[in-house]
Amino acid sequence: MILWLLACKPAPPVDSPATESPAPDSPIDSAPDLRPRFANPPEAEDLDPAEGSARFELTAGTLAQLVQDPVTGEAVAVEGFAYNGSTPGPTLRARVGDVVTVTLTNTLDSTTTIHWHGLAVPYAMDGVTWTDQGLAPGATFTYTFTVTRAGTFWYHPHFDTDRQVDNGLYGAFIVEDPQDPPVDRELVMVLDDWESPDSVAPPHGGVSDTHGADGDEGLWTVNGLVRPVVEAAGGERVRLRLVNASNSGYVALSYGGMRQIAGDQGLLPALVEPEQLLLPPGDRAELELLPSDSSFEVMDLPYSHAGGAGWADAEAMFAVEVEPAAPAATGAAWPFSGAPAPESAGPSEVVWVLSGELGGPWLINGERYPDVTVPRVVLGESAIIEVRNLSPSDHPFHSHGMEMEVLSVDGVAPTAAQVEDTINLAPRQTLRARVTPRYAGSWMMHCHILEHADGGMMTVLLVEEE
Ligand code: C2O
Numbered sequence: 001m002i003l004w005l006l007a008c009k010p011a012p013p014v015d016s017p018a019t020e021s022p023a024p025d026s027p028i029d030s031a032p033d034l035r036p037r038f039a040n041p042p043e044a045e046d047l048d049p050a051e052g053s054a055r056f057e058l059t060a061g062t063l064a065q066l067v068q069d070p071v072t073g074e075a076v077a078v079e080g081f082a083y084n085g086s087t088p089g090p091t092l093r094a095r096v097g098d099v100v101t102v103t104l105t106n107t108l109d110s111t112t113t114i115h116w117h118g119l120a121v122p123y124a125m126d127g128v129t130w131t132d133q134g135l136a137p138g139a140t141f142t143y144t145f146t147v148t149r150a151g152t153f154w155y156h157p158h159f160d161t162d163r164q165v166d167n168g169l170y171g172a173f174i175v176e177d178p179q180d181p182p183v184d185r186e187l188v189m190v191l192d193d194w195e196s197p198d199s200v201a202p203p204h205g206g207v208s209d210t211h212g213a214d215g216d217e218g219l220w221t222v223n224g225l226v227r228p229v230v231e232a233a234g235g236e237r238v239r240l241r242l243v244n245a246s247n248s249g250y251v252a253l254s255y256g257g258m259r260q261i262a263g264d265q266g267l268l269p270a271l272v273e274p275e276q277l278l279l280p281p282g283d284r285a286e287l288e289l290l291p292s293d294s295s296f297e298v299m300d301l302p303y304s305h306a307g308g309a310g311w312a313d314a315e316a317m318f319a320v321e322v323e324p325a326a327p328a329a330t331g332a333a334w335p336f337s338g339a340p341a342p343e344s345a346g347p348s349e350v351v352w353v354l355s356g357e358l359g360g361p362w363l364i365n366g367e368r369y370p371d372v373t374v375p376r377v378v379l380g381e382s383a384i385i386e387v388r389n390l391s392p393s394d395h396p397f398h399s400h401g402m403e404m405e406v407l408s409v410d411g412v413a414p415t416a417a418q419v420e421d422t423i424n425l426a427p428r429q430t431l432r433a434r435v436t437p438r439y440a441g442s443w444m445m446h447c448h449i450l451e452h453a454d455g456g457m458m459t460v461l462l463v464e465e466e
């Protein structure tokens with residue numbers, strides 16, 4: 001097994017091989033003290049501590065990393081990318097209603113941008129290069145926008161996206177709601193994967209369309225750590241914010257007693273207790289952990305791009321080591337809305353059909369970005385979009401500039417309001433969703449498997465005033 005880490009950190013020791021098909025809540029399978037301790041990503045300093053605003057500075061640059069060659073055991077230096085010298089980049093944290101200002105300086109030798117994934121921002125601040133040029137090497141740009149929805153979001157480049165994200169340019173963006181109940185501990189986990197445990201293709205593994213197709217997800221890291229151990233005390237309330245920053249890897253987390261409180265657009269309408277949590281590339285979710293008297297392993301179940309389970313064994317993603325034991329706390333009083341699903345009314349105004357073959361090209365309505373037909377909808381008015389996946393692969397469909405209120409998947413309405421910016425569509429699935437654009441612009445809509453997106457599975461929705 002390879003291990004990789006930031007050059008400035010001590011190497012986690014080589015650990016035991018993955019367990020074979022462990023039960024989802026099996027006890028920790030190797031001596032926990034041989035595994036790295038979990039740490040949150042660094043937090044960016046708010047340079048404008050006044051109420052109602054937050055200001056951050058980010059520098060996109062290169063980062064030397066050490067990767068251990070699995071054959072020779074030697075450390076190999078590879079060059080990756082990072083924001084402020086760290087991958088994941090620093091967590092940006094604001095409060096609902098804040099005016100956020102982020103100055104980006106590009107010290108890379110290629111053009112870059114930042115896109116605020118999941119946040120609806122004015123078009124000129126969205127970091128896309130459909131109509132804009134992006135930041136040339138050496139350039140600085142100041143993004144500014146108001147955050148209107150609480151939740152767990154993330155930021156990443158939107159130029160040469162597949163390569164730049166794969167090389168390490170990503171970070172979490174948290175919008176807090178002051179009404180949320182306090183918790184004892186908040187964990188931020190940014191997940192990324194390596195193509196395969198025996199590949200040291202620098203820096204984060206190569207890319208391939210078959211990646212994950214047999215359910216073998218390669219080697220996952222949590223904030224750059226392999227199978228870290230989270231320490232928690234019995235009786236604590238822990239809020240866990242998850243970001244899947246992988247280019248193409250699916251995460252299917254499982255452990256006993258999972259409590260999901262939020263999806264990719266903030267709190268769910270009610271607590272959900274799923275058997276597993278599927279996080280496709282680009283997606284986020286929040287869990288509430290209520291540890292009591294036993295340590296447990298959080299497993300990543302095999303998931304195939306071709307629509308479900310795969311051949312591989314479940315692998316540990318991280319462990320929760322509980323000490324000391326104490327009775328579990330009750331769940332916090334999250335301000336769940338209880339909102340119902342919207343009424344599904346009317347024909348779809350915009351239809352996008354996803355097609356392609358393994359190996360590509362990946363198309364939307366038979367077209368390959370940037371040579372796409374651009375439908376138009378009216379600013380401030382609701383419209384119904386429909387996305388049909390006629391290809392043999394899953395695609396996490398992502399909307400810029402507006403969230404999607406799910407009306408139905410395969411004709412079945414959700415049991416409660418379901419609001420998404422990134423939603424996975426398995427082969428043959430059809431999504432109908434309502435969008436109500438708040439900003440004019442030429443909004444990108446695309447698959448968030450980044451080699452699919454860069455390979456052409458992107459399109460544009462024009463939002464204009466009447
Ligand atoms: Cu994560 Cu078009 O973005």
Ligand code: CU
Nearest residue numbers: 116117118400
């Ligand atoms: Cu996005």
Ligand code: CU
Nearest residue numbers: 395447449452
């Ligand atoms: Cu795709």
